Amino acid sequence: METARLFNGMEIHSKVTTTEGAQALVERKTPDSYLLELDVRVRVPQAAQTLDQLAAADRWIGALLPGLRDELPVAKVSDFYHGLYQLKVDAVNRTLGRLDQIVSRHNFFDCNTILELQNPQTNRKALLIQSDMDVNADGSDADRVSDVEGSTANFQPFTSYRWFKRTSKASQFIPEREQKLKQLQSEYDAKATPPERKKVLKDQMDQLLRDLNDLKKYSFLVAKADPFIVLPGFMFRQPNEPFQPRLGDCVVVIYQGKLYPALLGDVGPSYKIGEASLRICNQLDPRSTAYNRPSSDLNITYIVFPDSAEDPPGPPDLQKLHARCSALLKEIGGYGGELWNWEDILSKPSPEPTPSASPFTTASPQESATP
Incomplete structure (x- = not known):
């Protein structure tokens, strides 16, 4: 029995079994006389549900979100969690013939939980997601910045928002x-x-x-300047889900005892989760680049507030975003620690009349090309 590991982290146990066959003249023409059978065994993880399980990934979570003690006992593991892992399994199935393209161990186990929270006093809904954080470097807005670095691999000058x-x-x-x-x-x-x-x-x-x-x-969000996160595309295509997020929703990112206001700004591949703009990533770890994530561990918590997006869409007002996120956190039991104040590092375009219709369709946004 030989044991090896593919570059994508998948463990391989292999052995050769021989049986006596017919003459080579016959066996050469028999398809199953020389056979490789693939039996992929994957443990689909259970979602973290208790405060202790959440704290195993982020020890500050209970102090930062005191309302969890009342909300977690009645919280539901979201269908988004089960849907995400089903899509991961489907992706593995699709690539069995190309082991070099199979979903990596890192990307398969990238979500610790997705919980549906609802405060009993205010009825405010929130999705609690624990994951890692990949880097999104996309977006451009000539109205606010004339020179965007677009030379990185897979860069797109667009965001879904x-x-x-x-x-x-x-x-x-x-x-x-x-x-x-x-x-x-x-x-x-x-x-x-x-x-x-x-x-x-x-x-x-x-x-x-x-x-x-x-x-x-x-115009679009700019990853180096605007704090936003990315969610998988399938989450935006569930119109009957009461916790369905939409582009522009308010988000709070929690990492190492601090809370960061953000927007839900882009749509990513449906089988991966955990991604934020370069602005957020640089704040969490100044060494972050388009190729270097701030955290590979599942120690980042994303609190997404469904139905919190404001119309019409526009360039982020970071002070307003801070106030809005602070108010939303209070509606789910309050918060401890510091809610970060982002400095606006881009110019603001002079307002002009805009059409009343929203320029994007929230039911089925396009997925980002970011890997």
């Missing part, structure tokens, strides 16, 4: 996409381009046109 532009300042990411569109169009128009390639080019051009339209029409 967006609002109508308030100035005529053009995005720095438009020229490159316009040039790429011209190149694709030239190849598409060439007589030598085969039909199969034209189909691929057409899809790429359509995507570029959508991107250009968004960049010209909307």
Whole structure:
């Protein structure tokens, strides 16, 4: 019996079993005469539910959220938790034929719990999520900042939370996409381009046109400046869930005895959880980069307040966000410790009339390309 471990953290136990067969002439043509069987065994974890279980990940949680003592005994493990782990299992199943692409141990066990809390006095609902924290470096807003670092792998100048532009300042990411569109169009128009390639080019051009339209029409959160978190896409597509979050909801991130106001600002892959903007990550650990997360442990708590988003969407008002998060925390039993005051490091665009309709659809937002 050989024991090894894949780079993604999956343990491998292997052995070779032989039996006597027919002549090689026959066995070479028999598919199951030379066979590899994959039997993946995964322990789906139980959600943390008690204060002791939560404190095993974050020893300050009881002192920071004193209302938990009354709320946890009647709290429910969210269907979002069970749905998340089912999607993880599905992702493992899809990639069994490519072991190099199978979900890593880190990403499979990235959620300690998702609990549905409701304060008995105020009826305020909240989702309590314990996870780690990956880094989101996406987003851009020409109205507030003219130069965004966009060279990191998988960078996208968009976030799912967006609002109508308030100035005529053009995005720095438009020229490159316009040039790429011209190149694709030239190849598409060439007589030598085969039909199969034209189909691929057409899809790429359509995507570029959508991107250009968004960049010209909307502003987005900026990861290096705006405190926001990311949740899996499937959580936004459950219209009958009373605890369903929506883009723009208020969030409080808890780490090592401090509380940080944030927005729910982006949508990520449905089988992973635990991600926040570079602004938050740098505050938790100044060494954080797009490639270096502030915490790989499941010691970060996210308190998401469903139905707390304000319309119409717009650039974050950090002082208002602080006050709103403070009030929401009081509605779930209050809080101890310090609720961080973010400094606004970007300019504020002059307000202009904006259409009354929300520029995004909260029922089925697009998932971020961030891995």
